[in-house]
Amino acid sequence: MADPLGTMLAFPPDKVKSLSPTQYDTKLHSYLASLEKLPPSVWTKSVDNKSLLELLDPAVNSIAYLKSLVNNVEAVGNKDRARLEELYDQTSIFFASFDPVQVRFVGNLWHMLWDWAIKCSSHFGLIDLSVLSTALLRLDPSSATFTTLHLSLVQQSLALGTPTQALPILDKNIFAYPQTLSKSVPAETVSDEHELSNAFITSESGFSEKVVPEHVLEYYLLGAHVYIGTRNYQRARLFLEHVILFPTQQHCTSTLQVEAFKKWILIGLLSEGKSFPYPRTVDAVVWKNIKSVAKAYDALADSFEKRDWQKYQAEMDVGAQIWADDGNTRLVAEAGHALVKYRVSDLQKTYAVLPVSRVAAHLGLSPEETLSTLTQMMSQESLNATLTQGATPEEGILQFHQPSLTATAPQSDLEAQTKRIETLIAAVRDADRRLQLTKEHVAVSKRNKSAAAPDAELADQMDLTWDAPGTSNGPNVGEDDEDIMS
Amino acid sequence: MAHNAGVSAPTFELEAWSSNYTPPLHPLRLAHVAGNCPPLAQQALQIAITSTKNGKDVALYTRLVGLAKKLGFNELAELDTEWVDRTEDANKRESSRLEQELKGYKNNLIRESIRMGQEDLATHMLLTGGPAPLPASENEPPQSAQTVGLNAAYSAFGKMRDYCTTPTHVASMTLRLLLTAFVQAVSAQQTGSAATGHFNAVLANSNRLRSVGVKDEELAKLQPISASANGIAFLGTGNYRDAAESFLSVSFDLTTNGPIHNFDFTRAVASANDIAIYGGLTALATLTREDLSRRVLGGPFRAFLELEPHMRKAISLFTTAKYRACLDTLQRYYSDWNLDVFLGGPAGHTHGRTHVDALLAHIRQKSITSHVASYSQITLSSLAATFPPPPTSQATTPEAALEEEITTLIQTAALPFRLDLVSGTLVAPASDARAKTHADASAAADEVERTLLLRLHRVNVALAGLEVQPEKRQGGGVPGVPEGWRGSRGVAQG
Numbered sequence: 001m002a003d004p005l006g007t008m009l010a011f012p013p014d015k016v017k018s019l020s021p022t023q024y025d026t027k028l029h030s031y032l033a034s035l036e037k038l039p040p041s042v043w044t045k046s047v048d049n050k051s052l053l054e055l056l057d058p059a060v061n062s063i064a065y066l067k068s069l070v071n072n073v074e075a076v077g078n079k080d081r082a083r084l085e086e087l088y089d090q091t092s093i094f095f096a097s098f099d100p101v102q103v104r105f106v107g108n109l110w111h112m113l114w115d116w117a118i119k120c121s122s123h124f125g126l127i128d129l130s131v132l133s134t135a136l137l138r139l140d141p142s143s144a145t146f147t148t149l150h151l152s153l154v155q156q157s158l159a160l161g162t163p164t165q166a167l168p169i170l171d172k173n174i175f176a177y178p179q180t181l182s183k184s185v186p187a188e189t190v191s192d193e194h195e196l197s198n199a200f201i202t203s204e205s206g207f208s209e210k211v212v213p214e215h216v217l218e219y220y221l222l223g224a225h226v227y228i229g230t231r232n233y234q235r236a237r238l239f240l241e242h243v244i245l246f247p248t249q250q251h252c253t254s255t256l257q258v259e260a261f262k263k264w265i266l267i268g269l270l271s272e273g274k275s276f277p278y279p280r281t282v283d284a285v286v287w288k289n290i291k292s293v294a295k296a297y298d299a300l301a302d303s304f305e306k307r308d309w310q311k312y313q314a315e316m317d318v319g320a321q322i323w324a325d326d327g328n329t330r331l332v333a334e335a336g337h338a339l340v341k342y343r344v345s346d347l348q349k350t351y352a353v354l355p356v357s358r359v360a361a362h363l364g365l366s367p368e369e370t371l372s373t374l375t376q377m378m379s380q381e382s383l384n385a386t387l388t389q390g391a392t393p394e395e396g397i398l399q400f401h402q403p404s405l406t407a408t409a410p411q412s413d414l415e416a417q418t419k420r421i422e423t424l425i426a427a428v429r430d431a432d433r434r435l436q437l438t439k440e441h442v443a444v445s446k447r448n449k450s451a452a453a454p455d456a457e458l459a460d461q462m463d464l465t466w467d468a469p470g471t472s473n474g475p476n477v478g479e480d481d482e483d484i485m486s
Numbered sequence: 487m488a489h490n491a492g493v494s495a496p497t498f499e500l501e502a503w504s505s506n507y508t509p510p511l512h513p514l515r516l517a518h519v520a521g522n523c524p525p526l527a528q529q530a531l532q533i534a535i536t537s538t539k540n541g542k543d544v545a546l547y548t549r550l551v552g553l554a555k556k557l558g559f560n561e562l563a564e565l566d567t568e569w570v571d572r573t574e575d576a577n578k579r580e581s582s583r584l585e586q587e588l589k590g591y592k593n594n595l596i597r598e599s600i601r602m603g604q605e606d607l608a609t610h611m612l613l614t615g616g617p618a619p620l621p622a623s624e625n626e627p628p629q630s631a632q633t634v635g636l637n638a639a640y641s642a643f644g645k646m647r648d649y650c651t652t653p654t655h656v657a658s659m660t661l662r663l664l665l666t667a668f669v670q671a672v673s674a675q676q677t678g679s680a681a682t683g684h685f686n687a688v689l690a691n692s693n694r695l696r697s698v699g700v701k702d703e704e705l706a707k708l709q710p711i712s713a714s715a716n717g718i719a720f721l722g723t724g725n726y727r728d729a730a731e732s733f734l735s736v737s738f739d740l741t742t743n744g745p746i747h748n749f750d751f752t753r754a755v756a757s758a759n760d761i762a763i764y765g766g767l768t769a770l771a772t773l774t775r776e777d778l779s780r781r782v783l784g785g786p787f788r789a790f791l792e793l794e795p796h797m798r799k800a801i802s803l804f805t806t807a808k809y810r811a812c813l814d815t816l817q818r819y820y821s822d823w824n825l826d827v828f829l830g831g832p833a834g835h836t837h838g839r840t841h842v843d844a845l846l847a848h849i850r851q852k853s854i855t856s857h858v859a860s861y862s863q864i865t866l867s868s869l870a871a872t873f874p875p876p877p878t879s880q881a882t883t884p885e886a887a888l889e890e891e892i893t894t895l896i897q898t899a900a901l902p903f904r905l906d907l908v909s910g911t912l913v914a915p916a917s918d919a920r921a922k923t924h925a926d927a928s929a930a931a932d933e934v935e936r937t938l939l940l941r942l943h944r945v946n947v948a949l950a951g952l953e954v955q956p957e958k959r960q961g962g963g964v965p966g967v968p969e970g971w972r973g974s975r976g977v978a979q980g
Binding site for chain 1 (some may be wrong): 612893896899904905906907909911915916924927928930932934935936938939940941942943944945946947948949950952953954955956957
């Protein structure tokens with residue numbers, strides 16, 4: 001133990017690339033053990049008038065750097081702002097350059113540092129959370145394993161009022177959750193390359209707190225909020241459906257699912273002019289539960305789909321308290337504006353050219369209001385039409401253009417999508433396979449199999465639960481018989 | 487009456503026409519004419535009342551006299567009370583005699599006698615209009631609708647079933663039930679109640695007719711009856727598409743088969759000429775041009791159409807795209823058809839709208855869409871010249887009426903065109919099949935991707951054991967869930 005720095009620099013050894021994953025794991029574990037033996041004080045001391053953090057390279061000696069950083073952070077407290085900022089800078093550097101394989105072994109430390117960084121960012125009032133999202137993506141470029149860090153990041157970005165900061169993470173699809181590894185299955189080598197990142201982000205790895213359903217539900221619901229805010233309705237719909245279709249036991253229903261359903265209805269009205277078709281895989285009982293507490297929204301959707309503007313307005317006013325309580329007032333109002341637009345766009349299915357006076361008659365507005373609505377829609381490019389001004393507003397002429405057919409997606413988009421779908425199919429198959437390996441599945445299919453076997457003894461198939469007459473209600477049976485005969 | 491819209495005089499001779507039919511539907515057909523056609527009302531009522539007085543149906547007689555009074559034919563409106571009393575008395579005596587007889591047969595346990603006794607009683611009920619409802623009294627429970635009027639006749643015929651020993655008996659009974667259901671349906675229409683249930687009974691019985699299990703030669707006689715009855719029932723319930731299919735499958739043997747089991751369908755219910763009209767109209771309203779020329783003009787149904795040459799002409803005009811001439815031809819026979827008891831029945835809930843109106847409207851719509859389909863742009867005025875709006879339209883100019891019609895057509899997606907109101911033209915949409923396919927494919931791919939993601943999510947949640955659990959404990963804080971959402975576990979357990 002003469003030279004703590006030497007110990008720290010012992011990993012990675014030369015020719016680290018030539019090590020097999022198993023060798024790598026063994027080496028790293030012994031390295032970690034040797035680091036444990038170092039007295040805690042060495043981490044904050046400086047060597048040759050240079051701090052450890054200057055001597056170590058975060059990209060190469062990631063573990064030692066991380067350990068030193070965490071020790072420094074714990075030592076500094078909250079007072080020394082200059083020092084805090086210095087450490088935050090170093091954390092940023094670390095998060096941008098660490099070796100993603102090494103840190104897999106020290107998830108707890110990494111998690112601590114990340115937590116500190118997020119606290120720091122709110123302490124400093126930083127609105128740029130890219131350090132944090134970069135860190136997550138560096139650790140797991142696919143960001144496919146859900147961790148509580150995902151949720152913290154989204155919460156933080158919403159708390160700071162900068163929801164777009166969470167997009168790098170939200171845009172990645174979640175393919176897995178940290179799993180508790182079964183003891184009977186030999187642990188996989190952590191440093192190996194894995195198809196799914198939950199091979200190293202497990203419940204023991206320290207990267208995540210214990211995940212409970214509420215974490216996931218909240219993540220998706222908040223994520224949907226972010227997408228609604230950025231007008232990405234397609235993705236918002238996906239996130240909300242994730243929540244609505246969240247599997248539950250014994251048909252119980254979460255409030256978060258109800259929240260999601262309400263938003264889901266409104267998003268459907270906004271983006272497509274009608275409610276989205278009911279998801280097919282939904283649990284019917286859960287669906288009924290949800291609908292029974294969200295009737296007001298159904299009524300709203302109903303009048304929207306009938307393009308009944310007066311009724312929608314009335315519903316909007318009557319339910320003002322409901323929308324306010326749910327925090328949906330602005331969405332409801334926005335859907336109200338959208339309703340007018342949809343009424344205009346509906347006209348273009350029937351008409352190619354028509355005078356403004358007719359538009360006004362259809363909308364139930366005055367010609368002046370109609371004109372301004374039309375102008376506004378055209379300037380927002382939600383209406384593809386030309387307006388020819390007349391002497392009075394009524395004499396104006398609205399000409400709808402053919403729905404633009406040139407704006408189809410380029411070939412490359414479709415190819416990318418095909419690729420995405422192929423990956424997804426592979427992932428679904430993989431997940432299905434893993435599901436088939438669970439104990440529950442094996443137990444159930446075993447039971448099904450034995451129940452379905454027709455070759456068994458006939459006696460076994462007989463219903464043995466029948467009560468012999470005369471045991472419990474025998475006399476009654478006899479009386480009934482007599483009645484029939486008489 | 488269900489509708490009061492007067493129609494002009496028809497092209498046929500009433501007396502000759504009415505001699506085609508036999509009671510019990512005969513007076514009902516005449517009553518329908520009287521109620522809808524002022525020029526013929528008096529004559530029709532005259533014939534109807536005379537023929538009713540030859541029969542035994544007192545209720546019908548009273549109804550006809552009431553109708554005459556309402557229409558102001560005073561010489562017909564006088565109730566022959568002496569006849570009424572006499573007939574009522576005779577009817578009562580006759581029914582109690584038949585009931586006694588039936589009771590006697592039942593005691594003797596001879597099935598065939600019971601069957602015949604039952605049939606006699608039921609026939610008597612059908613011809614007398616069934617037992618009249620007893621005056622309501624406070625002590626007795628309200629009378630079941632099944633024991634009053636024609637319903638009683640229907641259920642009396644139904645009681646024959648238990649005593650039928652051969653398939654032929656069953657067939658005979660089913661024919662009686664069929665006729666009764668028709669009479670019930672027509673009476674219901676005329677008294678303004680719902681006829682749908684009775685038409686469904688017609689449908690049920692005519693279907694049963696096909697599967698009674700009689701010998702092939704007898705079945706060959708029953709099948710055309712069954713098909714025609716089906717068609718009329720579908721027509722009566724407004725199901726024109728099925729009606730057309732049923733009528734097209736009627737064999738022309740219907741006209742030559744003659745009566746079977748004392749039941750002559752062509753005289754009792756609808757003549758071959760009627761079938762030709764029903765079939766022609768419903769086919770014209772629902773089939774494509776290709777089907778019309780192949781199956782209607784070129785198929786076995788043509789034999790029927792030869793009986794009604796104007797119908798055949800209308801169909802061939804339609805298939806040769808002479809829509810205007812076709813519609814004009816149809817319009818010429820509008821009143822004839824409206825005076826038919828089945829075609830003139832009420833269609834839908836709109837007051838005074840008959841099946842003829844509905845069918846003609848269908849044909850007109852079809853004509854317009856087929857006509858417009860061959861243009862890429864067409865002015866409303868030229869369209870209005872080809873298809874002058876029906877006289878019932880309330881719009882001021884023909885163009886305005888047509889515009890209204892076209893708008894509904896476009897909105898129901900029957901016509902893939904758009905209106906240019908400023909220059910008054912209909913514009914065909916520019917179609918770009920490639921772009922459309924592209925967009926469709928893209929939408930489908932999006933949907934697939936979304937579904938896969940949802941499915942993956944579900945499997946993963948299940949795999950990680952993260953299903954939402956029903957609430958077990960109270961007040962337990964859930965980490966990571968904000969204060970307001972603490973009750974998020976199992977709020978509404980099903």
